[in-house]
Amino acid sequence: MEIFLQQVVSGLATGGIYGSLALALVMIYQATDVVNYAQGEMAMFSTYLAWTMINAGLPYWAAFVATLAIAFVGGLVIERVVIRPVENAPILTIVIVCIGLLVILNSLAGWIYSYIQKPFPSPFPETPIVIGTVVFGAHDLGAIGVTLVVLVFLYGFFRYTMLGLAMRAAAQNPSSSRLCGIRVGWMLAVGWGLAALVGAVAGMMVAPIVFLDPNTSPGGAVLGGLIVGVVENLVGTYVRFIGTELKLTVALTMILVVLVVKPSGLFGRAVVHRV
Amino acid sequence: MTGARAWERALVVAALALACALPFALSGFRAFQFTQVGIYAIALLGLNILTGYNGQISLGHGAFYAIGAYTTAIMLDKWNVPYGLTIPVAGLVCLVAGFLFGIPALRLEGLYLALATFALALAVPQILKYFEHWTGGSQGIVLSRPEAPAGLTLTPDQWLYFMTLGVLVVLFVLSANLLRGRTGRAIVAIRDNPIAAQAMGVNTALYKSLTFGVSAAYTGVAGALSAVAVAFVAPDTFNVFLSITLLVGIVVGGLASISGAIFGALFIQFVPNWAQDISKAAPWAIYGIFLIVFMYTMPRGIAGSLKLVLNRLARASGGAGGPV
Numbered sequence: 001m002e003i004f005l006q007q008v009v010s011g012l013a014t015g016g017i018y019g020s021l022a023l024a025l026v027m028i029y030q031a032t033d034v035v036n037y038a039q040g041e042m043a044m045f046s047t048y049l050a051w052t053m054i055n056a057g058l059p060y061w062a063a064f065v066a067t068l069a070i071a072f073v074g075g076l077v078i079e080r081v082v083i084r085p086v087e088n089a090p091i092l093t094i095v096i097v098c099i100g101l102l103v104i105l106n107s108l109a110g111w112i113y114s115y116i117q118k119p120f121p122s123p124f125p126e127t128p129i130v131i132g133t134v135v136f137g138a139h140d141l142g143a144i145g146v147t148l149v150v151l152v153f154l155y156g157f158f159r160y161t162m163l164g165l166a167m168r169a170a171a172q173n174p175s176s177s178r179l180c181g182i183r184v185g186w187m188l189a190v191g192w193g194l195a196a197l198v199g200a201v202a203g204m205m206v207a208p209i210v211f212l213d214p215n216t217s218p219g220g221a222v223l224g225g226l227i228v229g230v231v232e233n234l235v236g237t238y239v240r241f242i243g244t245e246l247k248l249t250v251a252l253t254m255i256l257v258v259l260v261v262k263p264s265g266l267f268g269r270a271v272v273h274r275v
Numbered sequence: 276m277t278g279a280r281a282w283e284r285a286l287v288v289a290a291l292a293l294a295c296a297l298p299f300a301l302s303g304f305r306a307f308q309f310t311q312v313g314i315y316a317i318a319l320l321g322l323n324i325l326t327g328y329n330g331q332i333s334l335g336h337g338a339f340y341a342i343g344a345y346t347t348a349i350m351l352d353k354w355n356v357p358y359g360l361t362i363p364v365a366g367l368v369c370l371v372a373g374f375l376f377g378i379p380a381l382r383l384e385g386l387y388l389a390l391a392t393f394a395l396a397l398a399v400p401q402i403l404k405y406f407e408h409w410t411g412g413s414q415g416i417v418l419s420r421p422e423a424p425a426g427l428t429l430t431p432d433q434w435l436y437f438m439t440l441g442v443l444v445v446l447f448v449l450s451a452n453l454l455r456g457r458t459g460r461a462i463v464a465i466r467d468n469p470i471a472a473q474a475m476g477v478n479t480a481l482y483k484s485l486t487f488g489v490s491a492a493y494t495g496v497a498g499a500l501s502a503v504a505v506a507f508v509a510p511d512t513f514n515v516f517l518s519i520t521l522l523v524g525i526v527v528g529g530l531a532s533i534s535g536a537i538f539g540a541l542f543i544q545f546v547p548n549w550a551q552d553i554s555k556a557a558p559w560a561i562y563g564i565f566l567i568v569f570m571y572t573m574p575r576g577i578a579g580s581l582k583l584v585l586n587r588l589a590r591a592s593g594g595a596g597g598p599v
């Protein structure tokens with residue numbers, strides 16, 4: 001039972017981090033119908049920036065905030081400079097541009113920081129937290145907390161601020177929004193900035209667990225989310241046949257099953273198209 | 276339009292003549308690289324039938340490439356089947372695998388289909404490693420390279436090149452015929468408007484899964500050829516990156532265009548090498564920049580831009596210009 005609880009919590013932590021990366025993806029997708037394949041790479045790159053600042057002697061939380069600011073501006077600039085010129089091109093063209101961005105960021109990180117794994121500090125104490133007889137990693141609990149704070153912040157932003165409202169409007173109906181005087185292009189850019197920011201948080205939270213190297217950007221797992229995180233951990237621990245080798249296959253089979261049973265996603269509504 | 280078609284025909288003949296002369300003018304290594312281009316072109320054509328013509332996005336064609344390659348490798352390694360025979364078998368195996376995967380794929384569209392196929396691409400290397408007895412695990416299978424049949428005075432490199440070219444020409448002609456006729460129109464109609472296609476009596480479910488099967492078969496044949504040409508298969512050569520490279524190939528080459536497969540193949544074979552020559556430190560950064568610049572200047576791929584040029588040429592040379 002104790003092992004079960006521990007696995008669930010560490011699963012929730014990893015799942016929460018994957019989930020926030022997925023959230024970043026969804027934010028861009030909802031607004032522009034573009035899946036940003038470079039999302040994981042952007043998060044990885046931001047984490048390297050944080051690593052540089054911490055190594056230069058900045059306190060952790062100062063580096064954290066600075067990284068978020070840089071990530072936001074970076075995301076904004078990438079949208080303006082790289083994505084905007086192909087805005088009206090066929091969707092696959094945009095996908096390829098994103099893939100181009102992905103390999104550029106990956107290669108730059110490898111070039112600047114080398115492909116050797118680097119340890120990344122956790123802001124939370126190393127001593128585990130004991131509740132009853134169950135031992136929880138402080139970083140796991142901390143990561144869940146930070147993820148929750150990000151979620152609340154985003155909810156508040158989209159729900160209660162003018163900018164959030166304008167962004168939602170721009171995503172839902174670009175032409176009407178433009179008629180109302182919303183600068184739709186800039187709203188999209190801000191969306192990219194926010195997504196980069198959320199990605200950076202996820203990157204900094206996951207790096208103490210998986211270490212930092214240019215190729216650990218969570219790739220396919222990004223798209224998994226919470227449940228995948230939990231089940232992946234449980235199955236890896238309990239089902240000996242699968243072990244750790246096929247862990248990823250299990251996660252992906254699960255995604256496939258969910259997609260086939262509920263084609264619009266777990267909580268998605270079927271979109272009705274006008275013919 | 277007829278003017279454009281004449282130009283096109285002239286280009287095809289010129290390209291074929293060039294392709295036949297190529298291996299005699301180049302070193303063995305270069306000939307091998309062009310063999311690889313031919314193999315990629317077959318795989319890209321397969322993916323293009325699915326994604327370009329039928330509108331189903333696949334991020335997992337590397338998986339079918341792997342299945343084709345492993346079918347050939349296992350047949351050669353375990354049962355000593357002549358390699359010429361393994362290639363059609365690999366195609367058949369992939370046809371069935373693709374058709375079966377195409378059935379659940381019917382329920383998925385666009386992004387969700389991309390995700391499901393992506394899962395396939397991620398899973399296949401792991402599964403290959405798991406069935407170690409057959410696949411040799413992470414070590415893979417080492418094969419021997421075929422010699423040219425007795426009587427032909429060709430080096431092994433040249434022989435592989437011509438074999439690939441032969442398969443390529445046959446498959447390209449087949450696909451051109453398939454896509455030009457009734458079936459091709461049904462495939463394109465499903466992409467453009469599935470509901471209208473259904474209303475016109477097209478069995479969309481059957482056509483979509485069949486297209487998936489045919490597309491996988493093409494890619495499987497390419498995989499089989501690559502196993503013969505490289506004489507080595509290992510799970511990690513068929514990683515996700517291969518699937519993404521194939522997608523890059525069809526978009527850069529030109530979606531829904533048969534010649535696009537060749538341009539795309541040339542791109543994915545040679546541009547990474549050029550990038551390596553330009554910068555040893557960060558070759559993929561250069562590749563990425565190439566990719567983005569290509570997409571800026573030719574958003575409809577090389578074949579799309581070429582078509583524009585051809586149409587313009589046809590109009591400029593007067594004759595049967597007509598609307599384009």
